[in-house]
Amino acid sequence: MDVSLFDFELPEASIALRPASPRDSAKLLGVSAEGVLSDHIVRDLPDQLRAGDVLVVNETRVLLAALKAVRPARPHGGGGDVTLDINLLERETPDTWLAFARPAKRIKDGDSLSFGHDLTATVIHKGEGGLATLQFSQSGEALDAAIETVGRPPLPPYIGRKREVDEQDVSDYQTVYAEETGSVAAPTAGLHFTPELLDRLDTKGVEIERVTLHVGAGTFLPVKTDNTDDHDMHSEWYSIGADTAARINRAKSEGRRVIAVGTTSLRALESAAEKGQLKTLSKDTDIFITPGYEFQIVDGLMTNFHLPKSTLFMLVSALAGLDTMQAAYAHAIEQGYRFYSYGDSSLLWRAQGKEKS
Numbered sequence: 442m443d444v445s446l447f448d449f450e451l452p453e454a455s456i457a458l459r460p461a462s463p464r465d466s467a468k469l470l471g472v473s474a475e476g477v478l479s480d481h482i483v484r485d486l487p488d489q490l491r492a493g494d495v496l497v498v499n500e501t502r503v504l505l506a507a508l509k510a511v512r513p514a515r516p517h518g519g520g521g522d523v524t525l526d527i528n529l530l531e532r533e534t535p536d537t538w539l540a541f542a543r544p545a546k547r548i549k550d551g552d553s554l555s556f557g558h559d560l561t562a563t564v565i566h567k568g569e570g571g572l573a574t575l576q577f578s579q580s581g582e583a584l585d586a587a588i589e590t591v592g593r594p595p596l597p598p599y600i601g602r603k604r605e606v607d608e609q610d611v612s613d614y615q616t617v618y619a620e621e622t623g624s625v626a627a628p629t630a631g632l633h634f635t636p637e638l639l640d641r642l643d644t645k646g647v648e649i650e651r652v653t654l655h656v657g658a659g660t661f662l663p664v665k666t667d668n669t670d671d672h673d674m675h676s677e678w679y680s681i682g683a684d685t686a687a688r689i690n691r692a693k694s695e696g697r698r699v700i701a702v703g704t705t706s707l708r709a710l711e712s713a714a715e716k717g718q719l720k721t722l723s724k725d726t727d728i729f730i731t732p733g734y735e736f737q738i739v740d741g742l743m744t745n746f747h748l749p750k751s752t753l754f755m756l757v758s759a760l761a762g763l764d765t766m767q768a769a770y771a772h773a774i775e776q777g778y779r780f781y782s783y784g785d786s787s788l789l790w791r792a793q794g795k796e797k798s
Contacts, residue, residue: 442669442731446763448749449770457779458603460613465638468778468785474793476765478772483633483786484641486743492646493697495689496743499628499705500651502619504529504585505592507606510554510562512547523547525554527575528595529588529625530658536580537565541658545571560587585622595625597661597782613783623655623678629782630703630744650689654679654705654726664750669731674752679709680723689719693738700741700788704753707760710738730756732763742789746773746780762792 461467464483471479471489481489490496506529514521526543533539542548545567552564554575562575579587593606594614600606616631618639642649659675666672689699689710701707712726713719714737729752742760747753758766769787778785 447754455780457784460783464633465635467633470787472769472789474790487641487645490647495648495692495699497650497706498702499654500620501624501653501655502622503624503627505589506595506625507593510556512552537576540575541571542573556591558590621653625658626656626660628703628705633786650685652681652709654709674727674729676725676727678725681713683721686719686721698740701739702743707739714738730759732759734759745784761789
């Protein structure tokens with residue numbers, strides 16, 4: 442499809458730099474299967490669902506993957522110490538990460554970087570545009586713990602250009618149900634949940650199921666092609682356990698609705714689907730969902746508002762219909778909804794006629 446079909450005018454003021462407080466006071470735009478729009482707030486969610494519905498959340502935990510490093514003066518004319526901003530992008534081995542370094546011109550292959558607290562790394566390879574492969578002095582869980590000690594929340598680049606990351610972001614940029622460390626970006630639809638909201642959903646009879654998809658920095662990559670067929674989709678690791686798959690399959694067989702909380706949960710569910718059944722899987726997925734895709738598991742989606750021409754706006758357009766989502770986003774902008782990672786939310790139902798294969 443022509444990527445320009447997914448474009449729209451988004452005012453700069455519509456992009457949120459801080460989340461709503463409390464979390465469940467964010468706005469919630471309802472989009473019915475018929476394309477009817479309704480305005481709510483997130484704490485109204487139990488009233489928008491029914492007993493027996495299944496909400497599927499992504500329990501990934503965000504690593505504090507934004508780091509400060511010092512490159513000591515080089516012994517042969519390398520100048521003084523250099524302070525670098527390092528953003529971890531993707532784990533390659535237990536002790537090796539692909540990262541983005543600024544200022545990129547101040548590092549080269551073989552440089553040693555110090556992060557404090559006895560954590561160091563060697564630049565194994567410097568690529569283009571600030572990309573660098575770093576091999577750390579620690580590995581696996583020990584490395585994760587060291588990163589948590591020295592790191593900060595890896596907020597999206599557009600926030601970093603507007604303000605400094607602070608201590609409030611440490612809690613704001615993590616879901617209340619996060620368990621499995623591995624993401625370098627938050628599954629932001631889940632940021633709206635509070636323990637009180639989860640209790641009310643339980644009282645309503647809504648079931649909560651958990652999957653894991655470790656969100657990579659590729660979630661922020663723009664689509665640079667003119668046609669969706671030419672876009673190279675990023676890959677992310679996900680896992681769905683046997684008990685979870687069995688309970689979701691039972692819900693589907695009983696005609697109950699499955700609602701993904703976030704595009705990451707949706708991508709995991711649809712990646713593990715085969716002939717309308719959810720499989721037990723742990724693997725990478727590069728699933729790219731655009732209009733025309735036949736959904737097998739998901740009946741609804743709770744998700745934040747996405748950027749123009751992004752793969753995520755393409756995904757919601759596949760679920761609810763492109764014309765419907767263009768109208769919904771125009772309404773959201775007019776009504777002052779806030780967009781992107783710290784923004785407001787929406788509850789989308791699969792458009793009529795978009796039945797599972």
